[in-house]
Amino acid sequence: MTFPLIKHVRAFVVRGGGADYHDQGSGHWIDDHIATPMSRYPEYRQSRQSFGINVLGTLVVEIEAADGTVGFAVTTGGEPAAYIVEKHLARFLEGASVTDYEKIWDQMYFSTQFYGRKGLVVNALSGVDLALWDLLGKLRKEPVYQLLGGKVREELQFYATSSRPDLSKKLGFIGGKMPLHHGPAEGEEGLKKNIAELAEMRERVGDDFWLMLDCWMSLDLNYATRLAHEAHKHGLKWIEEALSPDDYWGYRDLKKNAPKGMLVTTGEHEATRWGFRMLLEMDCCDIIQPDVGWCGGITELIKISALADARGVMVIPHGSSVYSYHFVITRHNSPFAEFLMMAPDADKVVPMFNPLLLDEPVPVNGRLKLDDKPGFGVQLNPACKLHRPYTH
Template sequence: MPVVNLPKIKHVRAFTVRGGGADYHDQGAGHWIDDHIATPMARYPEYRQSRQSFGINVLGTLVVELEADDGTIGFAVTTGGEPAAFIVEKHLSRFLVGRSPADYEKIWDQMYFSTQYYGRKGLVVNAISGVDLALWDLLGKLRQEPVYHMLGGAVRDELQFYATGARPDIAKELGFIGGKLPLHHGPAEGIEGLHKNIADLAEMRSRCGDDFWLMLDCWMSLDIDYATRLAHRAWDECGLKWIEEALSPDDYWGYAQLKKNAPKGLLVTTGEHEATRWGFRMLMDMECCDIIQPDVGWCGGVTELMKIGAYADSKGVMMVPHGSSVYSYHFVITRHNSPFAEFLMMHPGPTEVVPMFAPQLLGEPVPVRGKIRASELDKPGFGVELNRDIALHRPYPN
């Protein structure tokens, strides 16, 4: 058969948008996701009650759109807002225009190493991730294939989910395999706060029964002593399944110590705020955790996630990506060492299953009884469309 020459990329556009979606912390008042959750800033009383108070939602969503010269458009959403839009339009676009989306490996390499002097992690890799996801979406649409087919195909017939939110008891009723609670009180609130954390967890255990997974999301807020004490009490008194992102993501040595300190049987997990194959290599080579949790919109996109996942597989480390809707679903369904997935409960209660990245994505599948069938992903690209009715702003047009 002759080689098919795909259309080349003609236009690169980067937009910002406010309100939920990919920047899921950008929510209105009364949402569970902003209710006195332990953070590294909780050492300051004025920033303890709300994560928005210290600026967690200041950037907003980044939307990257790539248009091929036949008019086909691929897009993706992640976080990064206006600074990331500047990076995409003013720097990264030179590696995209005139190129085939099938050249994603070379494009990723050029984007990463051209920005290495001011990037490597964080905002710049968020921007690279958004471009990479848009590339895969475009490639799938041009080939008329879902992304998961291009990644090797499904290894199971359905995705199974645990739910992240303030009401694991309701998550159980809705059919999820487990519930991950936000930790509310950090070290600055002393032993009283620790007692409250255990009381909250014990209350949820009494509601959910002994066989339902319960996990704690600590959002980088603890020190090694507090994390160790919390881990032992939560395991002994409440049967905790895992303790997540207890320490600063830069503290690989602390994570290695926490994994040694943790009670046998309790899993230590982290990686939501880690980036690239090199960061995750550190986590795995230093035996920092039992499960890595890269976010495909933050760690480097699908192109990098494949490398991270392959290394994890070779090390016998489980990889359960941080909740990122269809962008992780298409990957998880293709990997044996990703046996289940995370679903962020974005209902304010949270008492209902609603699309995670609404209102930005149209056609986003949601779990029913905690599951999504592989066949629900059978649309070209990532299988979703951009909601053109939202207020998109393009701050840096070329």
């Protein structure tokens, strides 16, 4: 089969929800006194938006083929990422074949290595890669999961991330992950409050429902170890992203020191096969959690997952809506998925990247069957105002 060549690449920015799910209005649970690395400063403790978690906004990448077919994807990175896509990365796609995703990824990564490797640049690269897979699926008239080898199960099952795991249980999810509200700077009183919140939630949900804690890079090794042992008394399934993503040595020691039966998880803010190789070879965690919109896209997630599979480590991607669903359903070492509860009070299921995507699937009773729409099966909402800050 011969495919039309790539004609044009475009990058847009949009504000208000979307892939930058922290870009919410006031009163949302996702911005209510959650422990962060900035919690050591009292003035930045109450709100993550106060220190700029939402400054970038959502990046939208469109890739148009010569026949007019358009693939697209969304991730974070906003205007700086749009500049990188338009001014640097586009040259490696325009005039190329959509099937050359391995070569295109290699050229994007190594051409930006002198100022990239992780973070913003890899976010931009990931958005391009995902848009490329969406375009390939549309040209082949197949869903992305079919391009990845097909389903290994008929439906996805989810745990929910929110402030209210008790409500998530009623909505049919298999578990609930809570944000940690108090970091080391709040001392012993804060630690006691964290444990009290967990104990109260355990009482609400009963003994058999999974409970996890998302620590969002906010702890040191001593505090994380103490928290893990105290939380173990209340049946905590895992402790997530407790330390800085650069502290591989700390994660290695936390995994050694954690109570038997408790899982240590991380990787949301890790990138590429080389970053995850460090986590895996140093035995830093039981589950890796790459975000497909941040780690290098589908092309790189395939490699990351293979590394983990060879070591018997599960891959449970960080919540990234359809972009992770199409991958998870094709991998045996990804037995369930994450769903971010984006309703302000975490009391109902709404599309994760609302309002940006049309036809974005959501779980019902904690489960979801993917349809056979081509690509990732979603469309951009024309009511969302896209801004193209740069051209090339």
